[in-house]
Amino acid sequence: MIRFDQVSFGYDRGPLVLEGVTLHVEPGSFHFVVGASGAGKTSLLRLLYLGAKPTAGRVVLAGRDVARLSRRERAHLRRRIGVVFQDYRLFENLTVFENVALPLRIAGETEEEVRDKANELLSWVGLAEALDSYPPSLSGGEQQRVAVARAVITNPDLLIADEPTGNLDDRMAERLLRLFDELHRVGTTVLIATHNEQLVRRLGHPQLRVGDGQVVAEGPHGPPPFAD
Amino acid sequence: MVSAFSSSASLPLGRDPARGYLLGVTGFLVLLLTLTALTAIYLEDVAGGWRRSVAAQATLLLPPEASARDQARTVDALLDALRNARGIVAADVLSREKTAALLSPWLGDSAEDPSLPLPLLVAIHLDPEAIDWPALRRTVAGIAPTAQLDDHSDWVGRLLSFAGWLQGMAGAMALLVVLCSIGTVIFITRAGLAVHREPIEMLHLMGAEDRFVARQFEQRVGEPLLLGSLAGVLLALVLLALVALALRPSTGSGLFGPLPAPPLMALLVPFLLPVLTTAVGRMTAYWTVLRTLARLP
Numbered sequence: 001m002i003r004f005d006q007v008s009f010g011y012d013r014g015p016l017v018l019e020g021v022t023l024h025v026e027p028g029s030f031h032f033v034v035g036a037s038g039a040g041k042t043s044l045l046r047l048l049y050l051g052a053k054p055t056a057g058r059v060v061l062a063g064r065d066v067a068r069l070s071r072r073e074r075a076h077l078r079r080r081i082g083v084v085f086q087d088y089r090l091f092e093n094l095t096v097f098e099n100v101a102l103p104l105r106i107a108g109e110t111e112e113e114v115r116d117k118a119n120e121l122l123s124w125v126g127l128a129e130a131l132d133s134y135p136p137s138l139s140g141g142e143q144q145r146v147a148v149a150r151a152v153i154t155n156p157d158l159l160i161a162d163e164p165t166g167n168l169d170d171r172m173a174e175r176l177l178r179l180f181d182e183l184h185r186v187g188t189t190v191l192i193a194t195h196n197e198q199l200v201r202r203l204g205h206p207q208l209r210v211g212d213g214q215v216v217a218e219g220p221h222g223p224p225p226f227a228d
Numbered sequence: 229m230v231s232a233f234s235s236s237a238s239l240p241l242g243r244d245p246a247r248g249y250l251l252g253v254t255g256f257l258v259l260l261l262t263l264t265a266l267t268a269i270y271l272e273d274v275a276g277g278w279r280r281s282v283a284a285q286a287t288l289l290l291p292p293e294a295s296a297r298d299q300a301r302t303v304d305a306l307l308d309a310l311r312n313a314r315g316i317v318a319a320d321v322l323s324r325e326k327t328a329a330l331l332s333p334w335l336g337d338s339a340e341d342p343s344l345p346l347p348l349l350v351a352i353h354l355d356p357e358a359i360d361w362p363a364l365r366r367t368v369a370g371i372a373p374t375a376q377l378d379d380h381s382d383w384v385g386r387l388l389s390f391a392g393w394l395q396g397m398a399g400a401m402a403l404l405v406v407l408c409s410i411g412t413v414i415f416i417t418r419a420g421l422a423v424h425r426e427p428i429e430m431l432h433l434m435g436a437e438d439r440f441v442a443r444q445f446e447q448r449v450g451e452p453l454l455l456g457s458l459a460g461v462l463l464a465l466v467l468l469a470l471v472a473l474a475l476r477p478s479t480g481s482g483l484f485g486p487l488p489a490p491p492l493m494a495l496l497v498p499f500l501l502p503v504l505t506t507a508v509g510r511m512t513a514y515w516t517v518l519r520t521l522a523r524l525p
Binding site for chain 1: 427429430431432433434435436437438440521522
């Protein structure tokens with residue numbers, strides 16, 4: 001699913017955040033992205049969701065060298081990637097329903113499909129009563145759930161989440177992780193950036209540890225928690 | 229949090245101060261465009277009418293002679309020759325009253341003084357395709373060497389040249405207004421792209437193609453463009469109606485008679501301009517977005 005060949009990345013003329021990273025992530029795998037603050041986790045994720053171009057090296061996603069893609073091909077590849085941003089990045093002038101429905105509308109789904117899928121997913125994340133609310137009127141946790149629903153509504157091949165459980169209570173965090181696990185089971189490649197060492201240990205998935213400009217793959221801590 | 233949409237899959241340009249600006253500027257520019265377009269069309273029509281009317285007319289001026297009998301004999305001979313000449317449809321002597329009325333703007337009431345010697349005027353109606361001007365001039369000179377045959381070409385030529393110059397100015401102004409309108413839409417679209425940089429980036433990250441974003445801008449400029457241009461056209465029509473009303477008493481008399489009714493093309497302008505302005509503006513916004521986004525990494 002993901003391959004980095006000697007990838008370096010830095011902002012403008014600043015020092016390189018990632019330097020000569022070589023990485024391979026199998027399709028359908030589940031990884032935590034861990035590392036200290038400022039280590040380069042967000043930079044790694046940006047490269048993965050095509051939010052930035054590498055300073056050097058080659059990024060291959062779904063078998064495609066992203067540097068060789070046309071703008072149209074990049075757009076279509078991005079539709080296969082769901083992203084949960086740490087700051088949610090919801091459209092505050094759109095209702096909850098419209099925020100969640102937007103990726104489907106961009107993909108050209110029919111209004112009927114959009115309505116069905118968005119309603120179902122919003123019910124699942126416990127926001128069925130908030131369809132017509134606007135994000136500024138929601139709590140941080142509710143906004144985070146909207147962001148998650150928006151990221152997964154297209155059943156993406158690659159799901160990238162940056163601290164997705166940060167503002168959730170234990171019960172909702174558990175439900176969310178189950179959702180990620182279900183997506184993983186049906187073949188979605190999942191990458192979750194987190195500081196939550198307890199979560200990482202509990203779920204036991206392999207990690208990509210970011211630090212000193214490098215990304216190192218580490219083995220799982222234990223069996224998947226939702227194996228049954 | 230991304231500040232973005234006001235309705236489903238639409239950027240919030242309706243809430244921008246630029247919307248009011250676009251509406252106002254469009255209204256003003258379309259007002260100018262309507263005035264210049266209608267002026268150009270009307271001038272073209274009026275000039276065409278003059279050209280056609282004058283081409284079928286000529287005037288023969290016979291200076292007053294000392295003997296009325298001699299003058300009558302000369303006039304009879306001239307009328308006889310004219311009526312038998314090729315291409316002449318009719319030739320009639322203008323009555324003294326009509327001649328005096330024509331000269332009254334210059335002579336005032338004294339034009340009606342019977343003791344004032346007035347030239348005799350012969351109004352000639354002709355077929356411009358059949359007339360042989362050199363032969364006619366020779367005939368007239370043979371009968372009355374002092375008579376002046378005026379085909380009006382010199383005077384009308386100057387008038388048409390002036391009308392053409394006015395039309396050229398109107399055309400140049402219309403072009404300038406169109407360019408200004410396009411420039412305004414480009415400016416506002418680029419400003420909108422800068423203001424909405426964050427939501428646009430987010431749309432791209434969700435897989436939106438540039439065309440998707442361009443369509444949002446295209447739709448958003450459409451409404452103020454249409455409303456602004458309708459207001460501009462309406463205001464222009466009101467102004468033109470007031471001008472026509474103000475000019476009516478003075479144009480009812482004089483050399484050309486009352487102003488002709490507006491041509492069909494002029495009647496179409498109020499309908500066509502808002503549609504064309506909106507279409508061109510929308511296309512401009514669409515292509516501006518595509519061109520601007522294509523330059524982004």
